[in-house]
Amino acid sequence: MSWEDDWRRVRAIAKKDLTTELRAKAGFNGVASLAVTILILLGLALGPDADALRNAAVGAVWLATLFSGVLAFNRSFQVELESGALEPLLLYPGPRWTIFAGKLLANLIFVSLMVAIVTVAGIVLFGIAIPPRWPTILLVIALGVAGLVVLGTFYASMASRSRAREVLLPLLLFPMLVPVLLAATTASKALLGADLMHEAGAWTRLLIGYDLVFLIATFIAFEHVIED
Amino acid sequence: MPQTELSRESRAAAPPRTSAFFGFIAFAALIAAQVFSILTSPAEADMGHLQKIMYVHVPAAWMAFISFFVVLVFSVRYLWKKRENDDLLAASAAEVGATFTGLTLMLGMIWGRPAWGVWWVWDARLTSTLVLFLIFVGYLALRAFVDDAEQRARWSAAVGAIGAINVPIVYMSVKWWRTLHQPQSSPSTLDPAYTMGLRLNAIALLLVTIYFIRKRYEIARLERAVEHLAEAAAMGGK
Amino acid sequence: MYNGRPDQAIDARGLGKRFGIRWVLRGVTFGVGRGEAAALLGPNGSGKSTVLRILGTLRRPNAGTASVNGLDIVDEAASVRGQIGYLAHAPGLYDDLTARENLLFAADMLGLPHASVDVNLSRVGLGEVASSRVRGFSAGMQRRLALARLIMRSPSVLLLDEPYANLDEDGVELMNSVIRDVIAAGGAALLALHELAPARGILDRTLTLNEGRIATGNSERAGTNASLAQV
Numbered sequence: 152m153s154w155e156d157d158w159r160r161v162r163a164i165a166k167k168d169l170t171t172e173l174r175a176k177a178g179f180n181g182v183a184s185l186a187v188t189i190l191i192l193l194g195l196a197l198g199p200d201a202d203a204l205r206n207a208a209v210g211a212v213w214l215a216t217l218f219s220g221v222l223a224f225n226r227s228f229q230v231e232l233e234s235g236a237l238e239p240l241l242l243y244p245g246p247r248w249t250i251f252a253g254k255l256l257a258n259l260i261f262v263s264l265m266v267a268i269v270t271v272a273g274i275v276l277f278g279i280a281i282p283p284r285w286p287t288i289l290l291v292i293a294l295g296v297a298g299l300v301v302l303g304t305f306y307a308s309m310a311s312r313s314r315a316r317e318v319l320l321p322l323l324l325f326p327m328l329v330p331v332l333l334a335a336t337t338a339s340k341a342l343l344g345a346d347l348m349h350e351a352g353a354w355t356r357l358l359i360g361y362d363l364v365f366l367i368a369t370f371i372a373f374e375h376v377i378e379d
Numbered sequence: 380m381p382q383t384e385l386s387r388e389s390r391a392a393a394p395p396r397t398s399a400f401f402g403f404i405a406f407a408a409l410i411a412a413q414v415f416s417i418l419t420s421p422a423e424a425d426m427g428h429l430q431k432i433m434y435v436h437v438p439a440a441w442m443a444f445i446s447f448f449v450v451l452v453f454s455v456r457y458l459w460k461k462r463e464n465d466d467l468l469a470a471s472a473a474e475v476g477a478t479f480t481g482l483t484l485m486l487g488m489i490w491g492r493p494a495w496g497v498w499w500v501w502d503a504r505l506t507s508t509l510v511l512f513l514i515f516v517g518y519l520a521l522r523a524f525v526d527d528a529e530q531r532a533r534w535s536a537a538v539g540a541i542g543a544i545n546v547p548i549v550y551m552s553v554k555w556w557r558t559l560h561q562p563q564s565s566p567s568t569l570d571p572a573y574t575m576g577l578r579l580n581a582i583a584l585l586l587v588t589i590y591f592i593r594k595r596y597e598i599a600r601l602e603r604a605v606e607h608l609a610e611a612a613a614m615g616g617k
Numbered sequence: 618m619y620n621g622r623p624d625q626a627i628d629a630r631g632l633g634k635r636f637g638i639r640w641v642l643r644g645v646t647f648g649v650g651r652g653e654a655a656a657l658l659g660p661n662g663s664g665k666s667t668v669l670r671i672l673g674t675l676r677r678p679n680a681g682t683a684s685v686n687g688l689d690i691v692d693e694a695a696s697v698r699g700q701i702g703y704l705a706h707a708p709g710l711y712d713d714l715t716a717r718e719n720l721l722f723a724a725d726m727l728g729l730p731h732a733s734v735d736v737n738l739s740r741v742g743l744g745e746v747a748s749s750r751v752r753g754f755s756a757g758m759q760r761r762l763a764l765a766r767l768i769m770r771s772p773s774v775l776l777l778d779e780p781y782a783n784l785d786e787d788g789v790e791l792m793n794s795v796i797r798d799v800i801a802a803g804g805a806a807l808l809a810l811h812e813l814a815p816a817r818g819i820l821d822r823t824l825t826l827n828e829g830r831i832a833t834g835n836s837e838r839a840g841t842n843a844s845l846a847q848v
Contacts, residue, residue: 235707
């Protein structure tokens with residue numbers, strides 16, 4: 152089995168996941184709508200004072216992302232479980248990490264789209280002024296999304312097949328995401344302001360380290376958890 | 380005829396017997412260390428005798444760390460060798476670790492109420508310990524929700540190892556989160572007068588921890604032994 | 618180390634499997650030779666599907682060993698997967714993809730050219746509906762599509778779980794022709810069935826799974842064994 156074969160499999164799985172999700176009635180639209188709804192509820196719960204909202208904006212966007220992300224991750228394995236498609240999937244030749252990589256790719260695209268929508272909604276609803284250092288904020292968001300998707304996909308591969316998937320996935324995932332949440336929100340808040348203490352750089356490095364560590368760890372571990 | 384790894388190997392070794400004498404020694408050491416520390420250390424400048432809660436609070440936190448390290452080692456070992464006993468030991472350490480983490484949090488809150496006036500502050504160490512507690516709880520919840528023994532072992536090992544890797548990262552990120560904004564308010568700046576007491580309590584609590592983990596592991600092994608008997612009956616009988 | 622019989626297409630020895638505390642399989646031992654088609658009979662819940670799953674490397678046994686074409690199902694699982702064609706009871710298709718897209722995905726995963734897809738769709742009689750989503754397919758059509766996917770793998774050992782379910786007469790004949798082709802090429806087939814009628818004419822033996830074991834003395838030729846109705 153060559154790299155080309157593996158890469159072809161990764162692409163096939165990613166394409167299949169994205170196609171099925173985009174065609175499913177409650178797919179992307181449902182998840183994105185949920186995210187924006189959560190954001191609106193947070194605005195209602197934390198507002199209406201404009202300053203309070205502005206302070207809460209970054210946290211609210213990330214929380215909306217986290218809660219709807221959980222839905223997306225479970226769905227990415229749901230598609231295999233509905234009609235028993237996981238068994239044929241496991242019977243194809245080739246290494247198992249290609250399944251993980253394919254689903255990671257699909258989830259990355261999916262969640263990035265969702266985050267884009269939620270961020271725009273957050274800017275509008277919470278009255279954020281776009282700062283000069285916005286490209287760096289985009290980088291922070293991208294790194295945060297990467298960490299979220301890697302661990303979310305990994306834990307969903309197990310939680311979706313267990314008895315209490317709606318509870319188990321957040322229970323496993325959210326404590327693990329604490330560093331991502333802290334890094335992304337703190338760095339973003341700093342960059343929205345003047346970043347007087349130059350902390351954005353340190354947090355960005357933390358995110359990169361975190362993403363790398365868990366990308367490697369989950370790739371290694373996936374092989375062990377995907378079998379029934 | 381060859382059996383699969385799981386049943387053959389664990390059937391061979393008898394479950395361990397944890398010496399009750401060892402348990403007695405461990406608890407006696409703990410009581411002795413506590414008495415020594417309480418009687419010999421002075422009242423702290425601000426906190427008075429309340430400070431002495433840290434003689435359990437701090438070692439308990441250390442034991443939680445050690446337990447988590449045991450979970451890491453045996454989870455990785457299980458993924459490598461697929462020996463069922465490694466999974467049982469990791470799970471026992473996780474239960475004990477969760478208990479100690481809970482204890483650390485409770486004592487932290489009990490100390491904090493008179494000291495800070497509130498039940499909770501988002502202080503770096505307390506917050507990190509809370510996250511650690513949640514990671515332990517997630518591990519135990521996963522085990523509770525998976526019925527098949529082999530799958531449960533594989534999944535917990537993966538989750539345990541990956542969770543353990545995150546522990547230093549969590550501590551670091553929470554610490555940065557706090558120190559970059561406000562000065563740290565923590566239970567102790569350690570006066571040498573307290574160090575001896577802490578060390579003694581740590582050693583004693585370590586003995587207690589080892590005793591608990593061994594005992595829990597022994598029970599787990601006994602449960603497995605019963606299951607093996609059932610297997611033999613099912614396979615052999617008519 | 619497994620030292621089974623490599624000349625057998627399927628060789629199961631003392632397979633045991635439990636779910637929770639219930640032992641479903643308690644020492645399943647049997648063999649299927651090359652060029653043989655065998656039926657695995659048993660009441661519902663007797664573990665027929667579990668036997669197929671274990672042989673198909675989808676589950677690990679709690680006890681015992683087995684080999685397919687001489688390859689151990691646990692130690693050489695990847696090689697085993699390359700040789701078998703497993704048809705589960707559930708269709709295992711993606712409802713929101715079209716028939717063609719489902720097979721294109723399989724082709725990509727198997728490393729086969731896309732051209733083979735339409736050929737196989739016609740073979741199973743789904744050429745007309747190639748561009749329709751599987752969600753609208755009947756159970757019989759889904760089974761045909763799953764069969765097409767199986768054919769694409771060019772398997773030498775077939776593991777079929779209730780292959781005739783939901784198939785009409787043409788479908789049954791199609792399934793049997795596929796089985797005959799594999800047998801003629803020196804392969805083997807193991808069918809989990811609850812009734813023998815559709816498989817008459819292609820089976821060499823029947824095996825009965827009862828209380829987690831293969832009942833002895835059941836290698837009669839299919840069609841001459843009237844007592845199977847009692848199982």
